[in-house]
Amino acid sequence: MKSEKIEKKYTPEIPTKEIEELRNSIKTASQKIMAENIERMKKTDPNRPEAMKYFDEIANLFGKRPAEILAEKEKGKKVIGYMCLFAPTELILAADAIPVRVNSGWYDASKVGDRVVPVEVCPVIRSTIGAEMIGLSPFLELSDALISVLTCDGMTKLSEILSDYKTIWGMNIPRVKDSAHSLRFWNDEIKLMKAQIEEFTGNKITRKSLKEAIEQTQKATKAFRRLQDLRKGPPVIMGRDAMLVNQAYLWDDKVRWTEKTEALCDELEKRVQRKDWVCSPETPRVLITGTPMFWPDNWKVPTLVEEANPKGIIVADELCSGERILNDPVGVDEWTMDDMLNAIGERYLMSSTCPCFTSSDGNEDRINWLINKVKEWNVQGVIYFVVRGCMLYGMEYNRIKKALDKINIPAYYLDTEYTREDVGQMKTRVEAFLEMLTARTEI
Amino acid sequence: MITVGMDLGTQRVKAVVLKDDAVISRGQAFSGFDPAKAAEEAVKEALKDADLKISDVVYFVATGSAMDMAPYSNGTVSTMGADAKAGIYLFPKARTIIDVGAEEARAVKCDEKAVMVDFIVNERCAAGAGTFIEAMARALEVKLEEMGPLSLKAEHASSINASCVIFGESDVVSLIHRQESKPEIARAVFDAMADRISSMVNRLGINPDVVLIGGVAKDVGFVASLKRKLGVDVLIPDFPDYAGALGAALTAATRAKEGKK
Numbered sequence: 001m002k003s004e005k006i007e008k009k010y011t012p013e014i015p016t017k018e019i020e021e022l023r024n025s026i027k028t029a030s031q032k033i034m035a036e037n038i039e040r041m042k043k044t045d046p047n048r049p050e051a052m053k054y055f056d057e058i059a060n061l062f063g064k065r066p067a068e069i070l071a072e073k074e075k076g077k078k079v080i081g082y083m084c085l086f087a088p089t090e091l092i093l094a095a096d097a098i099p100v101r102v103n104s105g106w107y108d109a110s111k112v113g114d115r116v117v118p119v120e121v122c123p124v125i126r127s128t129i130g131a132e133m134i135g136l137s138p139f140l141e142l143s144d145a146l147i148s149v150l151t152c153d154g155m156t157k158l159s160e161i162l163s164d165y166k167t168i169w170g171m172n173i174p175r176v177k178d179s180a181h182s183l184r185f186w187n188d189e190i191k192l193m194k195a196q197i198e199e200f201t202g203n204k205i206t207r208k209s210l211k212e213a214i215e216q217t218q219k220a221t222k223a224f225r226r227l228q229d230l231r232k233g234p235p236v237i238m239g240r241d242a243m244l245v246n247q248a249y250l251w252d253d254k255v256r257w258t259e260k261t262e263a264l265c266d267e268l269e270k271r272v273q274r275k276d277w278v279c280s281p282e283t284p285r286v287l288i289t290g291t292p293m294f295w296p297d298n299w300k301v302p303t304l305v306e307e308a309n310p311k312g313i314i315v316a317d318e319l320c321s322g323e324r325i326l327n328d329p330v331g332v333d334e335w336t337m338d339d340m341l342n343a344i345g346e347r348y349l350m351s352s353t354c355p356c357f358t359s360s361d362g363n364e365d366r367i368n369w370l371i372n373k374v375k376e377w378n379v380q381g382v383i384y385f386v387v388r389g390c391m392l393y394g395m396e397y398n399r400i401k402k403a404l405d406k407i408n409i410p411a412y413y414l415d416t417e418y419t420r421e422d423v424g425q426m427k428t429r430v431e432a433f434l435e436m437l438t439a440r441t442e443i
Numbered sequence: 444m445i446t447v448g449m450d451l452g453t454q455r456v457k458a459v460v461l462k463d464d465a466v467i468s469r470g471q472a473f474s475g476f477d478p479a480k481a482a483e484e485a486v487k488e489a490l491k492d493a494d495l496k497i498s499d500v501v502y503f504v505a506t507g508s509a510m511d512m513a514p515y516s517n518g519t520v521s522t523m524g525a526d527a528k529a530g531i532y533l534f535p536k537a538r539t540i541i542d543v544g545a546e547e548a549r550a551v552k553c554d555e556k557a558v559m560v561d562f563i564v565n566e567r568c569a570a571g572a573g574t575f576i577e578a579m580a581r582a583l584e585v586k587l588e589e590m591g592p593l594s595l596k597a598e599h600a601s602s603i604n605a606s607c608v609i610f611g612e613s614d615v616v617s618l619i620h621r622q623e624s625k626p627e628i629a630r631a632v633f634d635a636m637a638d639r640i641s642s643m644v645n646r647l648g649i650n651p652d653v654v655l656i657g658g659v660a661k662d663v664g665f666v667a668s669l670k671r672k673l674g675v676d677v678l679i680p681d682f683p684d685y686a687g688a689l690g691a692a693l694t695a696a697t698r699a700k701e702g703k704k
Contacts, residue, residue, distance in 0.1 A: 436562070
């Protein structure tokens with residue numbers, strides 16, 4: 001599927017045989033890991049909601065969903081991949097194309113990326129490069145073009161490197177968002193992207209198709225928020241299950257995902273009425289923030305928290321692989337094309353708490369978001385997760401820590417690599433943190 | 444009531460026997476390839492010393508990196524939890540407990556009620572821990588226990604990079620090539636470690652009193668460097684290497700009293 005015509009400016013040529021060997025070995029390992037992760041989730045909650053069955057199936061990155069997308073492509077649909085949440089998926093949907101997020105959660109692929117960039121670079125970036133080099137990721141392979149939003153340094157350079165393989169559309173995002181000219185600038189980027197998507201797909205984005213796309217995404221947002229709201233009270237769903245549902249939105253069919261999530265919420269609401277809790281309501285309530293955690297490999301922190309002794313439950317997160325995905329709806333006043341485009345621009349820029357932003361008071365939106373989550377979701381402790389090489393999240397920690405100190409919420413900085421080998425060390429830390437939270441609640 | 448704490452560390456397993464909240468004996472063994480067996484040996488040694496049998500023990504608690512492998516264990520406590528317990532038992536006014544072991548350095552902060560409120564662990568690198576001194580002693584061709592006294596003879600401070608054991612070793616080699624004396628180099632090694640650990644502790648914030656435990660607390664050279672870098676007094680108990688096991692034994696006593704089995 002890879003185009004032979006593009007001259008590779010960044011990446012080395014790897015012999016086809018080596019590519020196949022690498023891809024097959026990582027894919028085989030990955031299938032085992034996905035199955036194991038799901039088995040462990042089932043074991044943690046033996047009475048898992050029926051509706052999770054669907055998400056377990058859709059979680060198979062080499063399974064049903066890529067096959068469906070391939071079938072759609074064969075009928076002429078285009079697939080547009082993206083790396084950051086700023087990519088306006090409503091525009092992709094309105095052009096009758098399929099949006100998929102393509103960041104790589106495969107640990108082993110980062111070792112392939114090491115052939116191109118230094119090991120100090122963020123492993124999410126290295127792994128995405130590696131996945132592309134060996135054709136590992138079905139969604140990346142299926143993408144006809146990629147939207148790369150120039151957020152952190154890693155993402156900016158990632159798009160250059162991936163241009164060895166794919167058509168890349170960069171979106172230039174302002175780093176200070178709370179000014180009128182930033183929003184104007186960004187809204188222009190949105191309009192350019194609309195034109196680009198229309199030209200590429202050959203489908204005109206009409207007032208009707210865009211309105212439909214916005215309304216469909218609003219429905220998904222409603223289901224998404226309903227799920228998070230159900231996590232406010234005594235625990236009715238394990239954090240990992242909710243996190244998997246949230247993340248599945250990134251590659252699933254949007255209409256079907258919305259139906260299945262609503263069905264899950266119906267089931268959970270019945271459990272709330274029966275007071276059928278997923279674990280003791282005394283279990284320490286944890287929020288995770290920091291570097292995104294992509295399925296399937298980078299599932300180790302949620303797993304550690306929910307299988308620890310003493311165990312914790314993840315009731316909320318502030319991750320761009322999690323609750324940031326659909327937290328905010330597009331708000332339209334008048335359904336004119338211009339208004340809709342501006343509303344999309346505003347939603348993607350203004351609601352984001354990504355640490356690529358700064359303002360006269362730092363990334364205050366993120367702090368406010370976190371404090372609000374802590375209060376409304378009754379969070380007792382925050383795990384601040386950073387993968388080595390993720391500068392922006394690492395640098396923002398102290399500010400966040402101080403803000404949480406003020407409301408007497410302990411935070412722990414948990415750093416890791418894209419490997420499985422450090423689970424032992426991380427377990428010690430996670431358990432000490434949970435022990436601390438348990439002791440605090442006993443006082 | 445007899446309780447036992449086991450600390451299954453990366454280099455040694457330590458065991459402490461507690462009778463009614465007072466230490467009556469200790470034992471240790473090299474972890475090697477079989478930490479469970481080492482723990483058995485350490486416990487047997489300690490019990491023999493106190494003239495007791497396994498069956499006399501009401502409650503066992505394990506801690507340390509291999510705690511899940513511990514024999515006899517009725518439960519575990521995190522290394523940070525054990526540090527806090529031991530530090531406050533040994534020095535009731537202690538609020539910051541620094542533990543420097545073979546492979547890991549960490550610090551625990553407690554509030555005014557002596558409850559653990561925060562902790563920090565060195566960033567996945569042995570350069571801030573005991574093995575660093577071992578590697579540097581090798582490079583200097585001196586015995587590990589000579590490093591501390593040697594460093595105290597240094598007349599001035601030179602510096603090496605302790606971001607990594609391997610880089611540290613090559614820095615030591617360059618100092619050797621610059622014909623720095625062994626005492627100066629030994630001091631540079633401790634200064635570099637103390638630098639890393641004190642910046643880690645400062646990130647956590649210091650609540651006095653400060654206690655230092657862990658095997659490395661026995662090294663006079665490191666202690667001198669750490670006091671210099673932290674700029675506060677550092678209290679060191681007798682048998683600092685047994686503090687983790689003591690914390691586990693104290694936890695065992697608490698749990699036995701609460702009737703947790």
